[in-house]
Every structure is written in C-alpha cells, then in structure tokens.
Amino acid sequence: xxxxxxxxxxxxxxxxxxxxxxxxxxxxxxxxxxxxxxxxxxxxxxxxxxxxxxxxxxxxxxxxxxxxxxxxxxxxxxxxxxxxxxxxxxxxxxxxxxxxxxxxxxxxxxxxxxxxxxxxxxxxxxxxxxxxxxxxxxxxxxxxxxxxxxxxxxxxxxxxxxxxxxxxxxxxxxxxxxxxxxxxxxxxxxxxxxxxxxxxxxxxxxxxxxxxxxxxxxxxxxxxxxxxxxxxxxxxxxxxxxxxxxxxxxxxxxxxxxxxxxxxxxxxxxxxxxxxxxxxxxxxxxxxxxxxxxxxxxxxxxxxxxxxxxxxxxxxxxxxxxxxxxxxxxxxxxxxxxxxxxxxxxxxxxxxxxxxxxxxxxxxxxxxxxxxxxxxxxxxxxxxxxxxxxxx
Numbered sequence: 001x002x003x004x005x006x007x008x009x010x011x012x013x014x015x016x017x018x019x020x021x022x023x024x025x026x027x028x029x030x031x032x033x034x035x036x037x038x039x040x041x042x043x044x045x046x047x048x049x050x051x052x053x054x055x056x057x058x059x060x061x062x063x064x065x066x067x068x069x070x071x072x073x074x075x076x077x078x079x080x081x082x083x084x085x086x087x088x089x090x091x092x093x094x095x096x097x098x099x100x101x102x103x104x105x106x107x108x109x110x111x112x113x114x115x116x117x118x119x120x121x122x123x124x125x126x127x128x129x130x131x132x133x134x135x136x137x138x139x140x141x142x143x144x145x146x147x148x149x150x151x152x153x154x155x156x157x158x159x160x161x162x163x164x165x166x167x168x169x170x171x172x173x174x175x176x177x178x179x180x181x182x183x184x185x186x187x188x189x190x191x192x193x194x195x196x197x198x199x200x201x202x203x204x205x206x207x208x209x210x211x212x213x214x215x216x217x218x219x220x221x222x223x224x225x226x227x228x229x230x231x232x233x234x235x236x237x238x239x240x241x242x243x244x245x246x247x248x249x250x251x252x253x254x255x256x257x258x259x260x261x262x263x264x265x266x267x268x269x270x271x272x273x274x275x276x277x278x279x280x281x282x283x284x285x286x287x288x289x290x291x292x293x294x295x296x297x298x299x300x301x302x303x304x305x306x307x308x309x310x311x312x313x314x315x316x317x318x319x320x321x322x323x324x325x326x327x328x329x330x331x332x333x334x335x336x337x338x339x340x341x342x343x344x345x346x347x348x349x350x351x352x353x354x355x356x357x358x359x360x361x362x363x364x365x366x367x368x369x370x371x372x373x374x375x376x377x378x379x380x381x382x383x384x385x386x387x388x389x390x391x392x
Contacts, residue, residue, distance in 0.1 A: 008131070010176060011118065012138045014074075014111035017081070017173065019142035021108055021166055022050060022223070024150040027241040028159040029227045035159065036094045040228055043094075044352035046101050047224055051345030053105025054112070055338050061110045062117070062334020066195075070114050070121075070330070075177050077110020082170035089163040104166075111173065113337055117330035120322050128323060129262065132315040137255030147241035154237070195328045199335055203379050208321040210376030211275075213340040215310050217347035217369045218282060222303055224351040225362035230296055232358065243300060250304040251311035258312025267316045274313040275377065281305035282366050289363025299359075343372070 025032075032043045065073045084104035091097040119131050153161040199205055230240050261270045284302035291298065318336070325332035347365050354361035 008134065011115045011131075012135045013173060014115040015135055016139050016142050017169065018054065018108045018112045019139055020146045020169070021081075021085075021104060022047070023142055023146040023244070024153075024166065025159065025162050026223070026227055026244075027147050027151045027237045028154040028162060029240075030231065030237055031154055031159050032097075036097070038094055040231075040355045041352065042098075044224060044228065044355050045349075046098055048345055048349040048352050049098050049102050050105045051220065051341055051348050053102040054109055055342035055345050057106040057109030058113050058337040058341065059331070059334040061113045062330040062332070062337075065110075065114055065117055065330035065334075066328050069182070070118060071177060071180050071182050074110050074114045075174060077107050077114075078170050078174040078177060079107070080104075081107030081110075082167045082174060083107075085163045085167035085170060089160040089167070107170075109334075109337075113330060113334045116318070116322060116333040116337075120329035120333070129267075129315065129319045130259070132319050133255065133259035133262070136315050136318075137252045137259075137311060147244045151238055151241040195331050196335070199325055199328070199332055202324055204324040205321050205332065205336075207376050207379030207381075208317040208324075209336045209339050210379060211373060212314065212317045212321065212336065213343040214369045214373040214376060215278060215313065216340050217344045217372075218278075218306060218366045219310060220344040221347040221351050221362050221365040221369070222285075222306075224348040225355075225358040225365075226296075226299075228355050228358040229299070229362065233293065233296060235296065243296060246300060247304050247307040250307035254308035254311025255315070256311075257308075258315065261312070262316065267320070271313060271316050274309045274316075275373070278306060278309035278313070278373075279370060281309065282370050286363040286367050289359050289366075293359065299362075343369075 026047075029040070029043050032046075033040060036042070061073060061077060081104055084100050084107055087100035088097060088104060091100060115135075119128055123131060149165070150162050153159075153165060226243065227240050230243060235243075258270065258274070281302045285299055285306065288298035288302065293299070321336055322329060322332055347369060350365050350368075351358060351361045
C-alpha cells in the first residue's frame with residue numbers, strides 16, 4: 001500500500017501535534033509569570049509536567065491501540081486533548097494550569113503513538129524508512145512555526161488564545177479521524193506481559209530506543225533552558241520565538257541529507273557519522289555553557305549541529321526499533337515514546353529545578369545525556385556482534 005499526499009499530510013499533522021502543544025506557548029513564559037504572579041520555576045514546571053504526562057500516557061495508548069483498533073483509540077485521545085486545551089485557557093491559578101497541562105499531555109499521547117503504528121502496520125518495509133524520513137523533517141517545522149504563532153497570539157489576544165487554537169486543531173483532527181476507515185479489531189494471541197517481556201529483551205529495540213531517548217533529552221533540556229537563558233541575557237519574547245528558527249532549519253537540512261545519504265550508503269554507514277557529529281556538537285554547547293555569555297550565539301550555533309544530527313538519525317533509530325517489533329507495533333511505539341519522554345522529562349525537570357542558573361544546568365544536563373547515549377550504542381553493537389557470531 002502506497003501512501004497518498006493527503007494521508008502523508010494527515011500522518012504528519014498527527015505527529016506534529018505533541019510538538020506544537022509543547023512549543024507554541026514557550027514565548028508566553030514571561031506573560032504567564034506576570035499573569036499568575038509567580039517566578040520562573042512554576043512556569044518552567046508546566047513544560048516538565050507536560051513531558052511527564054507524555055511519558056505516562058504513551059504506553060497505555062499503545063496497548064489500547066493494539067487491542068481495540070487505531071481509529072477509535074485515536075479519536076478518544078484527540079477528544080481528551082481538545083477538552084484539556086480549553087481547560088487550560090480558562091485556568092486562573094497555576095495549579096489549574098498544571099493539572100490541565102498534564103491532562104492535555106495524556107490526550108496528545110494518542111496521535112503521537114498511533115501515527116507510528118499506522119506506518120508499521122500499513123506499509124511495506126521498503127516504504128517505512130522513506131515515510132519516517134519524510135514526516136520527521138516536517139515535524140521540525142513546529143519549533144519554528146509554533147513559537148511564531150504563539151508570539152502573535154500572545155501579543156494580540158493573550159496567552160489564553162494559544163490554547164484555544166490548540167483546541168481547534170485537536171477538534172479538526174478529531175473530525176478527520178472520524179472519517180477514516182474503521183479497522184478490524186485486532187486479535188491478540190499473546191498477553192501484554194509477553195509483549196512487554198519480548199520488547200525489553202530485544203536489544204535492537206532497546207538500544208535504538210535509548211539512542212532516540214538520549215538525543216531527544218538533549219533537545220528538551222535546551223527547550224526548557226533556552227527561554228530563561230535568553231531572558232537572563234535581556235532578550236525579548238519575540239527574540240525567544242525567533243531563536244527557534246535556525247535550529248529548525250538545521251533539523252530539516254539534517255533530515256533531508258540523512259534521507260539521501262541512507263538511500264545511497266545505507267543506515268549502517270550513516271548512523272555512526274551522525275552520532276559523532278552529535279557528540280562533538282554537545283561538547284561544544286557544554287563548553288559554551290560554562291562561560292560568561294553576552295550573546296546567545298555560542299550556544300545556538302553548536303546546537304544547530306545537534307539539530308542536524310538529530311534530524312538525520314531520528315528516522316533511522318525509530319525505524320530500526322519499531323521494525324524489530326512488528327507483532328505489537330503500537331505497544332512498541334508506546335513503550336519507545338514513553339521511555340523517550342520519561343528521559344526527556346527528567347532532563348527538562350533538572351534544568352527547570354535550576355532555572356536560576358539555566359545556562360550551566362542546560363550544559364551539564366546535555367553531558368549526562370551524552371553518557372547515556374554511549375550505553376544505547378553499546379547495546380546495539382552487542383546485538384550486532386551476537387548476530388554476526390550466530391551467522392558464523
């Protein structure tokens with residue numbers, strides 16, 4: 001089954017929704033602080049709480065999708081997301097903001113998981129890498145477009161309008177999902193416990209998930225720290241929104257270059273180069289974070305190379321992980337994303353906890369993630385060595 005342009009657009013928007021919900025309100029951090037009469041820590045915590053919700057919800061939605069079908073499960077998640085977004089717009093205390101933000105994250109987990117399961121279930125092996133490589137660079141548009149829209153809405157209609165727009169997007173996707181063809185209810189021949197045990201013992205799956213998680217955690221540490229770093233350096237909310245454009249372009253360049261390189265040389269040769277680029281770029285960011293800055297460029301420039309590496313390696317490791325678990329693709333996608341977001345939320349929380357020293361905290365958090373990345377690479381290499389020894 002080949003994917004149409006309309007279906008590719010639908011899958012891309014489903015995949016982007018979680019990122020849009022994450023990024024659109026970032027330029028409104030200072031407005032939220034003033035409106036709720038609080039410091040930077042509770043507002044930064046709203047991002048961390050969102051990531052915790054993503055970590056908690058994605059495995060559950062994956063399990064439900066494998067057992068009750070994709071369409072109905074997706075529709076329920078989109079409905080929860082839409083209602084929670086409206087709740088956030090009506091919040092008048094920080095506590096209410098945090099509660100609804102958590103519920104919003106639970107709802108958006110459904111499209112975040114299910115679009116990946118759709119790719120694994122519906123398309124041939126040769127098409128999966130191409131689909132992932134085509135959609136993920138489109139996902140990178142959200143860090144550039146969502147903050148710009150957030151700046152416009154925040155300055156003209158107030159921060160509440162950001163979440164009203166998110167509710168509208170959720171409602172539109174809900175309508176489109178209802179018109180999707182209903183799939184037959186899956187018949188599971190093995191238990192959930194067996195599914196999870198098989199995934200956990202699968203070193204190809206776990207190793208690539210760890211790589212995906214650690215590289216994503218670096219990105220979310222940066223997302224959490226950057227608004228406060230720029231505020232402390234005297235940048236405006238508009239400047240904060242604009243700062244997401246270079247890294248987004250870099251991510252898209254990486255995605256396109258990675259797609260073409262994999263087609264020509266194979267992912268086995270391309271991935272080690274990307275991991276080396278990622279490592280050197282993170283080290284450069286760390287060195288800059290330990291210095292006294294007067295401009296954001298010593299951080300932003302090397303992070304653009306982190307974005308290039310991530311844009312190219314995300315499709316590779318996601319495809320490797322999910323293709324190794326085709327018997328329960330939604331559960332695998334849910335577990336993969338839960339681990340990824342759990343690690344990312346811990347990185348985000350670490351930066352948020354030390355928001356007063358956001359620059360230093362961001363640099364050290366990235367280095368910690370780099371150490372974890374080495375563990376993921378070692379797991380995948382152990383699996384490769386085992387396969388080679390068995391073949392001999």
